[in-house]
Amino acid sequence: xTDITTEKARIGAPSxxxxxxxxxxxxxxxxxxxxxxxxAPLAGEAVKRHSHGGGVGIPDSxxxxxxxxxxxxxxxxxxxxxxxxRFTPLKRLxxxxxEVLGGAAPxxxxxxxxxxxxxxxxxxxxxxxxxxxxxxxxxANAWENFAExxxxxVPSEVQVDGEVSVLLTGQGTEASAQxxxxxxxxxxxxxxxxxxxxxxxxxxNVEILVEDGAxxxxxxxxxxxxxxxxxxxxxxxxxxDAKFKHIVVSLGGDLVRVTxxxxxTAPGAEVELFGLYFADAGQHLEQRLFVDHAVANCxxxxxxxxxxxxxxxxxxxVGDVLIRKEAEGTDTYEANRNLVLTDGARADSVxxxxxxxxxxxxxxxxxxxxxxxxxxxxxxxxxxxxxxxARRLVVRGFLNEIIQKxxxxxxxxxxxxxxxxxxxxxxx
Amino acid sequence: xxxxxxxxxxxxxxxxxxxxxxxxGVSLTIRTGETHAIMGPNGSGxxxxxxxxxxHPRYNVTSGTITLDGxxxxxxxxxxxxxxxxxxxxxxxxxVPGVSMTNFLRTAKTAIDGEAPKLRTWTKDVKEAxxxxxxxADFTQRNVNEGFSGGEKKRVxxxxxxxxxxxxxxxxxxxxxxxxxxxxxxxxxVNRAHGEGNMGTLLITHYxxxxxxxxxxxVHVFVDGQVVEEGGPELADRLEDEGYDRYAxxxxxxxxxxxxxxxxx
Ligand SMILES: Nc1ncnc2c1ncn2[C@@H]1O[C@H](COP(=O)(O)OP(=O)(O)O)[C@@H](O)[C@H]1O
Ligand SMILES: [Mg+2]
Numbered sequence: 001x002t003d004i005t006t007e008k009a010r011i012g013a014p015s016x017x018x019x020x021x022x023x024x025x026x027x028x029x030x031x032x033x034x035x036x037x038x039x040a041p042l043a044g045e046a047v048k049r050h051s052h053g054g055g056v057g058i059p060d061s062x063x064x065x066x067x068x069x070x071x072x073x074x075x076x077x078x079x080x081x082x083x084x085x086r087f088t089p090l091k092r093l094x095x096x097x098x099e100v101l102g103g104a105a106p107x108x109x110x111x112x113x114x115x116x117x118x119x120x121x122x123x124x125x126x127x128x129x130x131x132x133x134x135x136x137x138x139x140a141n142a143w144e145n146f147a148e149x150x151x152x153x154v155p156s157e158v159q160v161d162g163e164v165s166v167l168l169t170g171q172g173t174e175a176s177a178q179x180x181x182x183x184x185x186x187x188x189x190x191x192x193x194x195x196x197x198x199x200x201x202x203x204x205n206v207e208i209l210v211e212d213g214a215x216x217x218x219x220x221x222x223x224x225x226x227x228x229x230x231x232x233x234x235x236x237x238x239x240x241d242a243k244f245k246h247i248v249v250s251l252g253g254d255l256v257r258v259t260x261x262x263x264x265t266a267p268g269a270e271v272e273l274f275g276l277y278f279a280d281a282g283q284h285l286e287q288r289l290f291v292d293h294a295v296a297n298c299x300x301x302x303x304x305x306x307x308x309x310x311x312x313x314x315x316x317x318v319g320d321v322l323i324r325k326e327a328e329g330t331d332t333y334e335a336n337r338n339l340v341l342t343d344g345a346r347a348d349s350v351x352x353x354x355x356x357x358x359x360x361x362x363x364x365x366x367x368x369x370x371x372x373x374x375x376x377x378x379x380x381x382x383x384x385x386x387x388x389x390a391r392r393l394v395v396r397g398f399l400n401e402i403i404q405k406x407x408x409x410x411x412x413x414x415x416x417x418x419x420x421x422x423x424x425x426x427x428x
Numbered sequence: 429x430x431x432x433x434x435x436x437x438x439x440x441x442x443x444x445x446x447x448x449x450x451x452x453g454v455s456l457t458i459r460t461g462e463t464h465a466i467m468g469p470n471g472s473g474x475x476x477x478x479x480x481x482x483x484h485p486r487y488n489v490t491s492g493t494i495t496l497d498g499x500x501x502x503x504x505x506x507x508x509x510x511x512x513x514x515x516x517x518x519x520x521x522x523x524v525p526g527v528s529m530t531n532f533l534r535t536a537k538t539a540i541d542g543e544a545p546k547l548r549t550w551t552k553d554v555k556e557a558x559x560x561x562x563x564x565a566d567f568t569q570r571n572v573n574e575g576f577s578g579g580e581k582k583r584v585x586x587x588x589x590x591x592x593x594x595x596x597x598x599x600x601x602x603x604x605x606x607x608x609x610x611x612x613x614x615x616x617x618v619n620r621a622h623g624e625g626n627m628g629t630l631l632i633t634h635y636x637x638x639x640x641x642x643x644x645x646x647v648h649v650f651v652d653g654q655v656v657e658e659g660g661p662e663l664a665d666r667l668e669d670e671g672y673d674r675y676a677x678x679x680x681x682x683x684x685x686x687x688x689x690x691x692x693x
Contacts, residue, residue, distance in 0.1 A: 339525075374485065375522045379521070379522035380524065380527075381507040382482050382506055382509075382510055382516055383510055383539070383540070384539035385507055387505075393535055394524065394527055395526070397528065397531065
């Protein structure tokens with residue numbers, strides 16, 4: 001184990017506001033969480049532990065101090081100045097943060113082997129809230145408004161051949177709420193694909209429970225139409241020795257904001273969080289992830305890669321990794337790489353590693369945004385390769401590292417083709 | 429039999445201080461089977477000439493012509509020039525992230541030939557050429573030039589020369605930064621390519637030592653954007669002994685240039 005002498009190191013964090021001892025921000029610290037009232041399992045201890053730390057000495061920008069609650073009213077209306085919304089164009093959320101989400105949610109159509117249980121349940125189902133708690137206002141808004149939830153269960157010790165395919169087809173532009181629960185029971189092994197298509201304005205909560213010894217891969221594909229708006233909180237809770245692989249692929253939509261969170265509850269568990277995004281002119285693709293190392297001896301590995309082309313293509317990647325005092329023996333690495341293909345595109349990348357214990361196996365982060373520049377282009381063209389082919393060659397190679405991790409040939413092929421289509425779009 | 433003809437070429441670049449003329453009237457004719465050495469001190473404009481032939485966008489041709497078998501090279505895009513048969517081995521080969529050597533070589537070969545190479549023979553050709561240039565087999569899996577040493581980059585340039593089979597090869601200081609062994613290996617590669625009989629070679633160098641391995645038919649001395657003296661291989665020997673000092677820049681250079689232009693006419 002590496003012995004890091006710094007008690008608490010914050011690397012790459014956006015400059016934390018100076019915290020003044022004893023200072024409380026009234027609105028926030030006095031906000032009643034009413035945790036006891038909620039029946040949801042995460043609301044008790046978790047809410048208290050995660051509740052906003054404005055009054056107890058945790059600076060606002062520490063991920064540990066972020067407010068979480070099932071109640072929309074606990075989250076103040078958004079201004080765009082909040083740390084977790086500062087990059088998001090709120091105007092383009094089309095009411096996901098302000099309106100009652102009463103529109104028809106994207107239609108759910110599931111193809112799954114017989115061994116997998118698929119149910120549609122009401123709001124009072126005991127599994128609702130078993131793995132997730134909203135971390136922002138838009139997620140809480142969906143939690144308060146969803147009509148019914150889809151619950152997918154992979155029973156204990158079942159190894160599923162092939163993947164569970166969940167097709168979510170948008171039903172139009174009325175702001176809506178969606179709720180999905182995925183439970184991978186003990187020692188099961190499976191792959192679930194969430195395939196988002198069509199036109200929707202939707203806030204979605206995906207709860208993922210990976211029980212002891214289970215292995216689960218969740219692939220979330222955002223291939224929306226150009227006018228879609230999608231906020232998706234995808235939270236996973238891991239049991240002992242559980243393994244979870246998450247792959248987020250965002251290609252289509254006007255604004256897509258995916259916020260994956262992983263929480264360890266017992267030692268020996270491992271998460272791999274991968275992402276691929278390709279923003280064209282005018283698109284806003286945002287990914288903010290959180291890995292909460294709250295227990296000892298867990299592993300996390302994060303790699304997101306993004307390509308951008310066209311005017312006002314904007315991508316955001318924020319990677320919050322928190323290694324709590326209890327989480328000795330943690331091994332974590334996170335990286336984000338962006339490739340800017342044309343002028344006028346902008347990639348924001350903020351790795352944010354907080355370490356509260358010195359007794360860890362490893363912790364690292366990396367962030368790099370490179371330009372596909374004239375020198376690369378000249379070299380390839382000087383070998384006879386036409387400009388469009390050269391561009392494709394570079395981007396394909398760059399993104400392939402993530403596509404290869406999917407391991408579902410049909411989806412790999414589909415994404416390779418989708419990337420080619422993105423490149424063919426002449427918006428630069 | 430092909431001819432690459434450069435006539436009275438003037439080239440300038442845009443700098444923060446304004447336009448700067450670098451090539452001040454260069455004329456040169458190379459035919460298939462010939463090896464021309466261009467020798468000159470640092471900053472004399474050798475790379476500018478090479479990059480201009482390849483079509484690098486930084487260099488503006490203000491007057492003069494470049495033709496390949498009568499075709500206007502200056503009217504072609506960079507990739508068209510390569511497909512027409514021009515190859516530039518760069519002084520500083522560029523690292524291209526995300527693109528494996530295998531993929532790159534096959535894509536370039538396909539573009540140059542207008543059809544994909546037959547997979548079996550292609551793989552064999554690549555392997556053999558790599559072995560002859562002492563390039564490790566695992567380089568094919570690595571990204572183009574990424575993390576290669578200076579010498580490795582130069583050998584990979586010559587690998588491409590051998591695989592792409594251009595009509596004219598322009599080698600921009602391929603020898604600089606190579607140790608004696610690497611210099612031999614690289615020179616052998618150039619000689620193999622040249623020896624096939626379908627290529628003309630323009631060898632740009634600062635030093636004379638590569639001329640022990642690659643025999644030029646013509647030597648052109650390049651100073652301050654102009655050819656100031658021309659001759660046969662013996663001129664290289666004189667340069668080895670005397671250096672570039674006697675080609676003082678300024679009025680002297682212009683006189684020599686005029687004399688050499690007259691000699692060529
Ligand atoms: N991008 C550039 N910006 C400013 N000056 C340049 C640039 N490229 C070349 N030069 C100048 O042009 C002249 C010729 O350079 P170059 O062609 O590289 O010479 P050589 O290859 O003979 O060393 C030098 O004076 C050099 O400083
Ligand atoms: Mg040079």
